[in-house]
Amino acid sequence: MGILTTFKDWFGNDWGVHPDDRKRPAADAAVRVMPVPERLWLPLQQHLGAPARPVVLVGQRVKKGQLLAEAQGAVSAPVHAPTSGTVAAIAEITAPHPSGLTLPAIVVDADGADEWGERVGCADPFALAPDEIGRRVAAAGVVGLGGAAFPSSVKLAGAARAGVATLIVNGSECEPYLSCDDRLMRDAAAAIVDGIRIMRHASGAARVLVGIEDNKPEALAAMAAAAASCAEIRVCRVPARYPMGSEKQLIQALSGIEVPADSRPADVGVIVHNVGTALAVRAAIRDGQPLISRLLTVNGGCVVAPGNIEVRLGTLAADVLAFAGGLHGDGLGLARRLLGGPMMGMQIPHWRVPVVKGTSGILALAADEAAAGDADPCIRCASCVRACPVGLLPLEMSARIRNDALDAAAALGLADCIACGCCAYVCPSRIPLVQYFQHAKGELAARERARLRTDATRKLAAQRQERLAREASEKAAAAARRKAERAAQQSAAEKLVQGEPA
Amino acid sequence: MNPNAFAAAPVASPHAHGGGSVARTMRHVQLALLPATLHGFWLYGWPSFLLWLLTILACVGWEALALRLAGGRRVGAVLHDGSALLTGWLLAMTLPPWAPWWVAVVGGFIAIVVGKQVFGGLGQNVFNPAMVARVALLVSFPLPLTQWVAPLAQPAPGFVDALQRFLGGAPVPDAMTSATLLGHARTELSRGVDLMQVLAGAPPSSLSWLGERAGSFGEAGALLLLAGGGYLLAVGVIRWHAPFAVLAGLAVPAAIAHAVDPARYLDAGSHLLSGAAMLGAFFIATDYVTSPSTVPGRLLFGAGVGLLTWIIRSWGGYPEGMAFAVLLMNALTPTIDRCVRPRILGRDRRGRPLDLPPGSPRQ
Numbered sequence: 001m002g003i004l005t006t007f008k009d010w011f012g013n014d015w016g017v018h019p020d021d022r023k024r025p026a027a028d029a030a031v032r033v034m035p036v037p038e039r040l041w042l043p044l045q046q047h048l049g050a051p052a053r054p055v056v057l058v059g060q061r062v063k064k065g066q067l068l069a070e071a072q073g074a075v076s077a078p079v080h081a082p083t084s085g086t087v088a089a090i091a092e093i094t095a096p097h098p099s100g101l102t103l104p105a106i107v108v109d110a111d112g113a114d115e116w117g118e119r120v121g122c123a124d125p126f127a128l129a130p131d132e133i134g135r136r137v138a139a140a141g142v143v144g145l146g147g148a149a150f151p152s153s154v155k156l157a158g159a160a161r162a163g164v165a166t167l168i169v170n171g172s173e174c175e176p177y178l179s180c181d182d183r184l185m186r187d188a189a190a191a192i193v194d195g196i197r198i199m200r201h202a203s204g205a206a207r208v209l210v211g212i213e214d215n216k217p218e219a220l221a222a223m224a225a226a227a228a229s230c231a232e233i234r235v236c237r238v239p240a241r242y243p244m245g246s247e248k249q250l251i252q253a254l255s256g257i258e259v260p261a262d263s264r265p266a267d268v269g270v271i272v273h274n275v276g277t278a279l280a281v282r283a284a285i286r287d288g289q290p291l292i293s294r295l296l297t298v299n300g301g302c303v304v305a306p307g308n309i310e311v312r313l314g315t316l317a318a319d320v321l322a323f324a325g326g327l328h329g330d331g332l333g334l335a336r337r338l339l340g341g342p343m344m345g346m347q348i349p350h351w352r353v354p355v356v357k358g359t360s361g362i363l364a365l366a367a368d369e370a371a372a373g374d375a376d377p378c379i380r381c382a383s384c385v386r387a388c389p390v391g392l393l394p395l396e397m398s399a400r401i402r403n404d405a406l407d408a409a410a411a412l413g414l415a416d417c418i419a420c421g422c423c424a425y426v427c428p429s430r431i432p433l434v435q436y437f438q439h440a441k442g443e444l445a446a447r448e449r450a451r452l453r454t455d456a457t458r459k460l461a462a463q464r465q466e467r468l469a470r471e472a473s474e475k476a477a478a479a480a481r482r483k484a485e486r487a488a489q490q491s492a493a494e495k496l497v498q499g500e501p502a
Numbered sequence: 503m504n505p506n507a508f509a510a511a512p513v514a515s516p517h518a519h520g521g522g523s524v525a526r527t528m529r530h531v532q533l534a535l536l537p538a539t540l541h542g543f544w545l546y547g548w549p550s551f552l553l554w555l556l557t558i559l560a561c562v563g564w565e566a567l568a569l570r571l572a573g574g575r576r577v578g579a580v581l582h583d584g585s586a587l588l589t590g591w592l593l594a595m596t597l598p599p600w601a602p603w604w605v606a607v608v609g610g611f612i613a614i615v616v617g618k619q620v621f622g623g624l625g626q627n628v629f630n631p632a633m634v635a636r637v638a639l640l641v642s643f644p645l646p647l648t649q650w651v652a653p654l655a656q657p658a659p660g661f662v663d664a665l666q667r668f669l670g671g672a673p674v675p676d677a678m679t680s681a682t683l684l685g686h687a688r689t690e691l692s693r694g695v696d697l698m699q700v701l702a703g704a705p706p707s708s709l710s711w712l713g714e715r716a717g718s719f720g721e722a723g724a725l726l727l728l729a730g731g732g733y734l735l736a737v738g739v740i741r742w743h744a745p746f747a748v749l750a751g752l753a754v755p756a757a758i759a760h761a762v763d764p765a766r767y768l769d770a771g772s773h774l775l776s777g778a779a780m781l782g783a784f785f786i787a788t789d790y791v792t793s794p795s796t797v798p799g800r801l802l803f804g805a806g807v808g809l810l811t812w813i814i815r816s817w818g819g820y821p822e823g824m825a826f827a828v829l830l831m832n833a834l835t836p837t838i839d840r841c842v843r844p845r846i847l848g849r850d851r852r853g854r855p856l857d858l859p860p861g862s863p864r865q
């Protein structure tokens with residue numbers, strides 16, 4: 001691959017960027033386990049799809065791992081109690097979203113006993129039918145832990161149905177600052193490999209490719225050693241390059257398959273799962289444990305003791321930061337609060353936001369780490385074109401959007417933009433390109449919805465018109481029929497009078 | 503917690519930035535121009551320094567004035583990006599080293615006001631401002647624009663002398679003039695003298711690699727410009743495609759023609775080291791604003807510039823054609839950008855989704 005890649009780079013196929021990864025020293029610090037806080041906030045929507053529906057009452061006592069809210073619909077995931085205690089309320093909490101809007105959440109007050117409810121494990125997962133594994137994974141509320149939070153069981157079941165050949169396990173962790181996957185691979189490689197084998201069994205894939213970026217040599221070594229005895233699992237070194245962890249990019253780097261624009265990976269025989277997800281699947285199947293905690297990275301120039309912390313879901317970011325030693329100077333130099341990585345993560349308005357299933361990191365960035373500054377005019381330097389991993393023309397799209405020519409921007413491939421942020425990262429004029437694109441996508445989606453609505457209204461109106469017309473013509477026909485009948489009766493009567501046989 | 507951060511509106515991702523800036527880019531380019539510029543001062547003395555200085559001051563001055571008149575409030579910030587300074591510098595590199603003061607002022611006006619601000623300022627212009635000015639000056643004032651002083655001309659004027667000459671606009675004394683290689687070759691060819699004889703009679707330094715020869719201010723330092731280009735490539739300010747294509751577009755036809763008819767066509771080496779070839783390849787054809795934004799587009803653009811330059815030099819009305827070639831290709835840039843687009847991942851060149859690969863489950 002080496003020479004070919006260099007050759008391709010030489011001719012311009014060098015997508016992506018190489019941000020300063022800033023993963024160490026946090027990545028090298030031992031994992032700390034945070035004690036259960038007094039109060040946990042569990043949003044009903046922590047995943048992609050429909051929100052879960054509460055099945056507990058306020059005041060009810062719950063055990064650790066007990067179902068709090070059940071999945072609703074085909075794409076959804078249940079929520080479980082991260083510890084034993086009492087349901088204190090079903091209330092609104094600031095969502096892990098830049099808008100600062102609130103989301104309904106189940107509030108659990110811990111009783112300190114941390115007592116498990118009933119768990120049904122399985123000593124030999126490979127004896128289970130693949131769809132039984134899918135059911136158990138679904139019941140455990142496992143979603144993709146890389147950040148997208150797509151329900152894992154949906155992917156596994158879809159893979160089995162489609163007959164995928166390749167399971168790709170994403171250990172690339174290409175976002176700067178984040179190191180939780182790195183830490184998991186270093187500390188729990190054997191368990192991850194076990195989880196991968198369970199997922200392979202469930203998905204029916206023949207081979208497994210584990211992609212790990214070359215800036216994580218310890219994780220590469222640990223995973224290679226753990227997978228050495230499994231012939232079907234290959235641990236692959238991929239170049240550290242953002243956004244290597246993006247689904248279609250990773251698939252191409254590992255398998256050489258280019259997923260068509262209108263298809264999903266399963267259509268070409270591939271599914272992608274994150275290493276953390278493999279671990280969660282293993283816990284769900286072997287130990288019957290639902291997803292109630294996760295490892296996340298606390299990092300950024302303002303954090304006193306950066307590192308990876310195992311946290312119960314529902315813990316407030318404020319509590320996690322306090323556990324991590326707080327912020328330097330009590331947050332005086334704080335420039336930005338983020339959930340997730342700096343490239344695709346989101347800014348949050350304050351720290352009273354709960355950790356959810358997809359929270360891979362909590363970052364407190366100092367001013368010299370956070371992108372800021374006024375945008376200058378575009379100098380057409382084409383750095384953005386070179387960086388875009390999708391092959392779009394960010395400068396042309398943003399120029400169209402600035403002129404409100406959203407359809408022209410769409411014609412340039414706006415819908416294919418994965419919002420990875422490479423373009424804005426390299427732009428010397430600091431143009432907030434991703435902001436333009438997200439705005440335009442939202443606007444186009446709103447227009448589409450409006451169009452569908454008017455279409456539906458128009459259709460209803462047309463149907464009504466048609467019905468009225470039909471009724472009118474039916475009435476007229478009936479009237480004509482009656483008239484004809486009357487005329488016939490009359491003439492018959494007349495004939496009768498004249499003495500002719502009817 | 504910091505109350506200011508509380509009040510701040512949410513910022514869209516990404517929250518990290520690579521640290522590049524327009525001003526930084528311009529500084530790199532200026533640094534890359536420096537060796538050839540100092541070399542020019544050494545060759546042509548005080549008058550060339552005055553010309554260089556005034557051209558830059560004129561560009562910056564016109565830019566400030568244009569922004570003020572347009573009611574822009576960020577005059578300081580816009581000037582700070584250094585693009586007007588760079589335009590002036592590039593223009594100075596292409597002028598005859600002893601050109602009088604008004605050439606600098608008029609050239610600055612054409613470059614900045616006509617070539618750039620009329621289009622809407624930085625990033626909006628279609629044509630390279632320095633080349634617009636160069637061509638407009640050449641066409642309007644052919645005489646002062648084709649008076650080439652001999653390198654290291656003696657007696658070298660002192661500062662006061664130079665100032666008087668610069669402001670007075672006196673023509674270069676005949677004894678001090680010299681023809682450029684391209685100009686010389688053209689004149690002789692048109693007189694029916696073939697190139698073998700011409701070059702045999704030319705002073706050997708006309709092609710010396712150190713470049714002690716007549717020409718525009720930046721012409722003699724061709725190799726230093728090449729080095730500057732190498733620096734820009736190394737720091738990633740420019741990419742190799744456009745310069746390579748320009749030089750190839752110029753050298754390949756030149757080499758072929760020279761092989762076929764050496765009496766009529768100059769060799770490739772002379773073409774590459776003469777006129778504005780190096781300046782054009784590394785500093786003009788790489789102008790972000792007026793060249794295409796994709797790799798194939800840049801290859802096409804560069805090859806067009808090189809080829810047109812060779813054609814104009816060989817058969818056109820002027821001995822040097824780089825500026826004309828650049829303007830012609832600038833005009834084609836929007837078309838190139840419309841026609842040459844990168845392939846979107848998962849789609850074919852025409853934007854349709856790719857077919858599923860053979861053996862996919864969903865086929």
Ligand code: SF4
Nearest residue numbers: 378379381382384427
């Ligand atoms: S990186 Fe920024 S300045 Fe450069 S072309 Fe893209 S949008 Fe314009």
Ligand code: SF4
Nearest residue numbers: 388417418420421423
């Ligand atoms: S955000 Fe969109 S346009 Fe920008 S680099 Fe990523 S995919 Fe390309």
